[in-house]
Amino acid sequence: MAATIPHAGRPVDRRGILIELGGTALVVFALTVSLVGFHIKDISGGIALDLRFVDVASAVAIAIVVRGWLILMRHGHHRVVAASAAAVAAVLVVSLLFGGAGVQPWLPFKAQLLQWLLAVLSAGFAIGSAVRMARERRPVLSGAGAAQDGAQDGAAPDEQAALMDRVSAQVQRNALWIGAVLFLAAAAFPFMPGVNLQYLDIAVLVLTYIMLGWGLNIVVGLAGLLDLGYVAFYAVGAYSFALFASPDSPLLQDLGWTEGVSFWLCLPFAGLMAALAGVALGFPVLRLRGDYLAIVTLGFGEMIRVTLLNFYSLTKGPDGISNIPPPSLLGYSTQSKMDEETLENTTEFHTAMGWEFDQADTTILLYFVILAMALATNFFTVRVRKLPVGRAWEALREDEIACRSLGINPTNTKLTAFGFGAMFGGFAGSFFATRQTFVSPESFTFIESAVILAIVVLGGFGSQIGVVVAAFLLIGLPEIFRELQEYRMLFFGGSMVLIMLWRPAGLLAHREPTIRMHGRRARASTGSGG
Amino acid sequence: MYHVAYFLDQLINGVTLGAIYGLVAIGYTMVYGIIGMINFAHGEIFMIGSFVSLIVFLLLGLAGGVWLPLAILLVLLAAMMFTAVYGWTLERVAYRRLRASPRLAALITAIGMSIFLQNYVQLLQGARNKPLPPQITGGVEVVNTTNQAGQAYAVSLSYLQMLIIVLTIVLMVVFTVLITRTALGRAQRACEQDRGMAALLGINVDRTIALTFVIGASLAAVAGLIFMLRYGATDFFVGFLTGLKAFTAAVLGGIGSLPGAMLGGLLIGMIEVFFAGYFNLEYKDVATFTVLVLVLIFRPTGLLGKPDIEKV
């Protein structure tokens, strides 16, 4: 209705603003005064307190400034915010880049990372308010624009959400092309110039998580079963593999075998064991409602870990099983470190080929093995979505009661999802074992399940490419910026929260139909958005 | 006689552990009751409670020679207050916007918050275990006997354990009164039934839910204090398992039911202690989770929960 700038001229409620700022300051003070303000220091023979009130003061000051900017933006004073935020960002960046040690005491907090974060935050405010300023100057173009101005703060997020929806839909629709490009890039990656062993290792790690994400996506994304104990199947796979592949395994020693079984035999076995574990664990609990199921699966994950830790005669408990060989190739071993005796009895692949041994070659082999395994998982998921069982999974996720009324057996259908998901987890576990050459219960904590689940959820439920994107963001980036290791999990948890708040359905959440009656073009012509 | 004494010893230990689980479980059960989500980060609130207690203890130690009961009271109040702010902020920042979103989104956010808070405390306070010397010593000897090997075996009820039991009972009574007899409690129950309707009738739903988190967090802080006193140490990771078991307790008692949470807490504490005492220490957690699975399979509504008829 009002065609003028919507927020100008509104009476300013000074008292309300003061209360808002004061409240923010008070809450931040109360939050930080205890845990930030006092540091419990370890000293010989006990503990003592260190004071860090400067940090508390900084935190309160920052909170007041940020809240102040928000209030100003709400009242339409975008110019003030843009100018001041840009100034703050500039000062921070300049002093961080060129200030050296001299300015450090004048900046809030000791950690450079946090200081950079503040710079980014201010820059974000500057850009955000500048964008709004520009938008308000322009005359209101359409009905949609007017509606946006009417809503105070809701407008921009809605627009963003719509944009992300479009992006997700485009990505999903062109999944075939994007997938092909990604595949070619992945296949060429080890041979690209500048790719060293470190990058290759990171790539192997990322691919492992992509595979795990795709496996869990079957359970969570398609069937809608919230599994917080996926790591259990990863562990079952890894241990099933290790118990047969490693010559050091207690099981082989009991059996009197001196040599480990080949990777290519152990792999399907491990997958099978994991699938069986999935079915066995799933059977009693799959009737449970969503979040109960989540907690029970979490409990299962912990139970398996505790068992691995304490069943010493089979698993060697915390010592773990070591000496797991890498995959053999065409019947030849690819192992680098072997004792003399074994060396005499085996022919190594590089000897057979007449190559020099190179550690990178083993890593390249591992890279292609995990790439193939991940692609197999992806192929399965893409294919199974178009089969009745896949559609039944999705239908179960949508409405279990309706499924029952259509003659779909909910228990069996869920069990297959759980079993397949577990199987791929088991495959990934085998790979983990062969890559690390060592397994111990430490690698299978709850946090691992949470990481895998986060990859699935942040990527967008059921989105295969979303999993790839999320795995890069959550696994790849922190690995590349190793200096931030200390903060890795903090940002991990924080970004889980932020992404969920921003896009509760995940980054690339968009569902493409599994079957069409009219083809895609017809959809575009009818113009009905999904 | 020895067997009775041993049993009694386990019983006392089980009750104290159960008190901790019960107090944390109340937070889970209230939040689940009112907004239907598992506040996965509640275990971390408990952990923060234990840290705040420790810090205040150390501060009082620096101040020197405060009369012990007063010191305990001060620590209790400070821990409840500062931890409650965390509970409030958690709801305000992470959960409020997701109330209308799918449950999964809220649960993931809660897990994210849990990871965040764990690492926040680890970064600020370090990863190492923080010990606190025993503050309350002494007790009353209940039984004195000899064990199989002929050594003396005394079972005593320490003053600390008495304090824990009394404190828990007092808090239970206070909060039961709060929920059943006050306007806040009525508002809370109304929101549990139907949030939309409650809002139409003039109940401030946001404030009621925020208060639920505040109450839950203060009880978790008490549990954190008890934990600190009883086990003499804390670290950034204690919230995870305790939270998980407390949630188990809430489910066992019947989620949404306050007496159920306390009963569930007691039972889980007992099961854990007795399993460790009579069977196998290493597998005590497995025993607890087995109980959880069995309860969920055979009595999904828990011991004191209302049966929930599937509406079609």
Add this chain to the structure above:
Amino acid sequence: MTAPERMELPGDTAVNGSTGNGNAGGAPLLTVEHLTMRFGGLVAIDDVSFRAEDRKITAIIGPNGAGKTTVFNCLTGFYKPTVGRLTLQREGRAPAYLERMEGFRIAGEARVARTFQNIRLFPKMTLLENLVVAQHNKLMRASGYTVRGLFGFGYGREEQKAVEQARYWLEQIGLVDRADDDADSLPYGDQRRLEIARAMCTEPVLLCLDEPAAGLNPRESADLNALLTFIRNEHRIGILLIEHDMSVVMQISDHIVVLDYGRKISDGDPEFVRQDPAVIRAYLGEEEEEDLPDIVRQDLSADDAGGAGAPS
């Protein structure tokens, strides 16, 4: 098809005796005998017996809370009846006793399909997918229980048939153009009809509709009548219908069963039920009884004894 002699209902003599034509024609498809459902102390259905016939539309009506949906839930396996026998006659096969079967088997093997009072489509799946999922069991066999389908042998043709079946039903409800849109993008009335189409895709012998006309405008209501009549006439199956909308009930039903407080109070053709004083009393209230002529009142008490059965 053999209809066993013993299937004589307690209410039959009283009710049919007075109507004469209620159950004429059509073979009994579903026989409900002494159906009773208790939830704790609450008796939701009390000894209800009736029949639904092949190629007929049988309506169950009654005031709110009369137990209509509970009857449906017992029939379709969502509740296990406390007492009672639910027999479904099947061509060339032994009759199915629904009270012994699990819900998904009732739908899959006994071929009883249903819709829900609150529409239960798969909201984020397309119309076509909704209808293809309904043919799950058939397609599951065709895909060799996924093993064969994974590699794509011989499954395509079956899927094509399923799509053709879906297209047929989309044509009947006039939504072919929207086949590739999400189900939740449809207006309410279309969602209702899509749910019926989805139920028909399971190729049922008995279709149970729970308030299909609820919330429809008169136009949509008329479309619905046409669709139901079409299904009965062309697909030759039995339809069981819960409905409040009397225009629907009176126009298309062949046979009406009236429930009140969990008991059957009347049973017959629309004309009979419309004039049945017991029905009038149930809908308009007790005080009407004063004004009823004596002869009707006697009839009523006979009805009560007959319809509800002697207390056992």
